[in-house]
Amino acid sequence: MSAVVEDNIRRLKRERQGPVCAYLYDLQALRSWVSGITASLPPACRLYYAVKANSEHRILETLRPLVSGFEAASIGEVRRIRAVSRDCPIVFGGPGKTDEEIEGAIQAGVRLLHVESLQELRRVDLAGRRAGRPVAVLLRVNLRGPLPAAKLTMCGAPTQFGIDEEELPAVLRAVRDGLDHVDLKGFHLHSLSNQLDADRHAELVALYLHKAAGWSAEVGRRLEVLNVGGGIGVNYQALDSQFDWPRFRARLARVLEAHAPPGLEILFECGRVITATCGYYAAEVLDLKRNHGTHFAVIRGGTHHFRLPASWQHSHPFRVLDVDPWPYPFERPELTRGHITVAGQLCTPKDVLARDAYVERVRIGDVLVFSHAGAYGWSISHHDFLSHPHPETLYVG
Template structure:
């Protein structure tokens, strides 16, 4: 676990009165990690931060000077992006954009809109005419695939609500020629999510390039951009075995030299890969009990704060932080060298964050600290189910180094 985060959890919550429940974020780790990502990114590439992973203001303000822009998926996220940076480039995606959101995007100078259907393109053309403006778009295409089996989620290659069916692309491109105020910049392909294999992800991007170049040639398109989406994952099972960004970028640079037209820019819009490692979710064990041969640790909190484990149905990695304080006038229950299932306070058996995970020692009053909780944690959770209190949010600031001062 991030040493700075561990020390922060211990120092802040060791003597707290009342049950502990908090997200703790290391903005310095986030800054260092993303700066390294950007340094390794090959030429003719741009990295946009997918705000859906974590749209908290301190995260956005930390990332705004580092990335090329923000990727948003709602009118609310457009507002948050603009609050974090008035001039930072913003790209707008999502399959269900309302007219109000599209109009807001045009008025708030969104750089690109990912068009998800012919109907959406027609609406954009109508709104651009109404506002006397021009809209730059990427066509999001649901490719036929096949795609690697190693990804956790697939948005293409199967029936989903995302993008334009590959078979319909020629028809859409022909009609698009009639829209004078809608300018096609390129294609958007986000087909897989949480992919962990560098070489096969390069194969996916090579497939994207091939499709885009073929359509550009067949339809006489003067394209400038290809958006490869996000899809680069986090290994929650083996935290020491993460996606090798340096190896990937080395292969990507070679692929760009061979396959990407000289006038094109390759775009990425990563979320989880950038922010997951900067945060932890720390909760206190408020009870230990056994039912039908299984031991349960009940924590202060649960999936209404940190929904990712239940959503993905995985055991989220955690560490136990011992707390020696015990002021109760009765024995303190503990378990040793046995598996435990970690559950929250909600009145549903689905409120489970990890099942049958071996622990050396765990006591009521100890802290369970879930790692890699900086993405899709608080952001995707049903905060007010049962009206439990919200967790604390603790932000460890960016530490200014000499190299940072010299670059300012």
């Protein structure tokens, strides 16, 4: 946690009448981190930001000059991007697109539309015909595998994502035989999430290149763009052991040199790994209690603000920020050198952010600061369950 983040949490505690509950985003840390990633990628690669990870306007504004474009998964996300930039490149994907979304994406000038099925491809062709121009598309393919193990698997298994690899020849024939308002640029392969192994991820890109080259030859089109998806992860359980970007860059460069045809553009659409580290969720301890041998810290907030730990079923890292003033006339409860489970205010035992976490000391009135909360935190949470107040949002740096 940077000094500027800590200073702002302490300022909130001094200035607010009630308990502290806030998201804080360190924009300078975000700029530095993303600039380093983009500088490390080989020249043929482009980094797009997957807006689903965190779609806050200030986050998108900060990222706009740093990334090659944005990935949207709904027409609502397209509109959020266009509120930041009228002309930045957008790739638009996701299953179950409506006609309104397809037509809205064309009108918004998206660069590429990811197509998930033959039926959707035919609808895109009709929309292009109505718009009077061909639509640039990538076909999303659900590979048969084998694929590396991952926290979430989108392909290589029965899921709603992409075109089954075995059914792809029929889709390629449809493209070749007369969908005049579809301009096939290449393929989209986003197979897994939260990959932490740099070597295996480079091997996955090599597999994608091999597959896409064969499909392009089959359809008789030059492979212009290959979207290799996101999936590069964050290790929430061991913060000092993260995805090895320098190693990945070196392995990726060798893969591209060996397998990428001249002029091919490689797109990465990363989300979590871009914004996770810039965000913090700060929540004040309201109560300490012991039930059935387990110590609990109950915070002002919970999974309705920060759903990621419950969604991924992990214990999220945090640190205790000491707050010394104590406004009550009775003794201040505390726990020293023990383990606590951090729970929120919701009326469900699933409202847990961390389990059995060791603390040197925690007191009622201290603030727990959860790091790596900048992705899939607020954006995926059930904000209005029980109608508790929303947290504040602060941008620093």
